[in-house]
Amino acid sequence: KERLEALKLEALQELSGVQSQQELNDLRIKYLGKKGPLTEVLRGMGALSAEERPVIGQVANDVRAAIEAVIEEKQAGYQQQETENRLRAEMIDVTLPGRPSQQGAVHPLSKVIQEIEDIFIGMGYTVAEGPEVEQDYYNFEALNLPKDHPARDMQDSFYITDEILMRTQTSPVQVRTMEKRQGEVPIKIICPGKVYRRDDDDATHSHMFTQIEGLVIDRNVRMSDLKGTLLQFVQEMYGKETRIRLRPSFFPFTEPSVEVDVSCAMCGGVGCRTCKQTGWLEILGAGMVHPRVLEMGGYDPKEYTGFAFGMGVERIAMLKYGIEDIRHFYTNDLRFLKQFL
Numbered sequence: 001k002e003r004l005e006a007l008k009l010e011a012l013q014e015l016s017g018v019q020s021q022q023e024l025n026d027l028r029i030k031y032l033g034k035k036g037p038l039t040e041v042l043r044g045m046g047a048l049s050a051e052e053r054p055v056i057g058q059v060a061n062d063v064r065a066a067i068e069a070v071i072e073e074k075q076a077g078y079q080q081q082e083t084e085n086r087l088r089a090e091m092i093d094v095t096l097p098g099r100p101s102q103q104g105a106v107h108p109l110s111k112v113i114q115e116i117e118d119i120f121i122g123m124g125y126t127v128a129e130g131p132e133v134e135q136d137y138y139n140f141e142a143l144n145l146p147k148d149h150p151a152r153d154m155q156d157s158f159y160i161t162d163e164i165l166m167r168t169q170t171s172p173v174q175v176r177t178m179e180k181r182q183g184e185v186p187i188k189i190i191c192p193g194k195v196y197r198r199d200d201d202d203a204t205h206s207h208m209f210t211q212i213e214g215l216v217i218d219r220n221v222r223m224s225d226l227k228g229t230l231l232q233f234v235q236e237m238y239g240k241e242t243r244i245r246l247r248p249s250f251f252p253f254t255e256p257s258v259e260v261d262v263s264c265a266m267c268g269g270v271g272c273r274t275c276k277q278t279g280w281l282e283i284l285g286a287g288m289v290h291p292r293v294l295e296m297g298g299y300d301p302k303e304y305t306g307f308a309f310g311m312g313v314e315r316i317a318m319l320k321y322g323i324e325d326i327r328h329f330y331t332n333d334l335r336f337l338k339q340f341l
């Protein structure tokens, strides 16, 4: 009897010092478990006399009940604590404002390409694309740039092997189209795409930039067709009152060749910072397709004529949006890109 009382005191004493759920479990097993002292006493009951047995049994049960009561109470405490902790952790403050979703934007270069494509598609052109890693033949030879031409030397182009290089213009796509069309007319294509040049990398030059070239081949194509087409293009691009000015120039793949200025969209032609007070901005080159280029492409220059043009998309976008440095297009700075939402 005394042992049971002492056991109860010891158990309650130890339980009062419990600091954690784990300790509580350990004590539960220590005092109430199969190997615990209480089980031992109950197992030893057989050896007691008939009148002692019920008395000890009662005391033993009271001790077990007392220990269980304290354990249950602490257990409930830990449970409550655990529930409160979880509720606090999972609490959602419904009064917080929603997170604004990030809005995407079309890249300014893509916008300008799409705009230019739409204008020419509206004039009956189709869009043609081709490889950026090109053969020397399609990038130079077929464009009337013979092997020894200065434009071909290493300092201007990225050569991969003697015969393979990164294309320096999208003209090879037009050459490939002529080959595919095998003398069939009309050809009316525009060729957008990335081109690669080795010249210095600065605010207005980039090793990689985007070009759009156009090619029309048919019977009886004239310089006046070229002028009318370019005027239509710039007026859809920069506004109805925009004018063009053609200056004589030279390209190996066109004869005659012209450089085309547009009246400055910023000042309407009176002169400003953008057009360096001239009122004019050069945005593209063009000309009548050189007879030798027609011939090499499988078109008889006595039967067919054509015109071609080429423009740098970055330059057009920089003029349209007042962008000072070409490198903004490629550095993926969101502060720049978000302006085109």
Ligand SMILES: Cc1ccc(OCc2nc(C(=O)N[C@H]3CCS(=O)(=O)C3)cs2)cc1
Binding pocket: 143, 169, 171, 172, 174, 175, 210, 211, 212, 213, 214, 215, 251, 253, 254, 283, 284, 285, 286, 287, 289, 290, 293, 308, 309, 310, 311, 312, 313
């Ligand atoms: C078969 C073929 C025949 C002729 C062709 O003439 C494409 C042309 N390009 C230009 C031109 O001035 N291009 C420059 C403008 C700025 S830029 O991006 O640096 C390149 C004039 S005529 C193309 C293909």
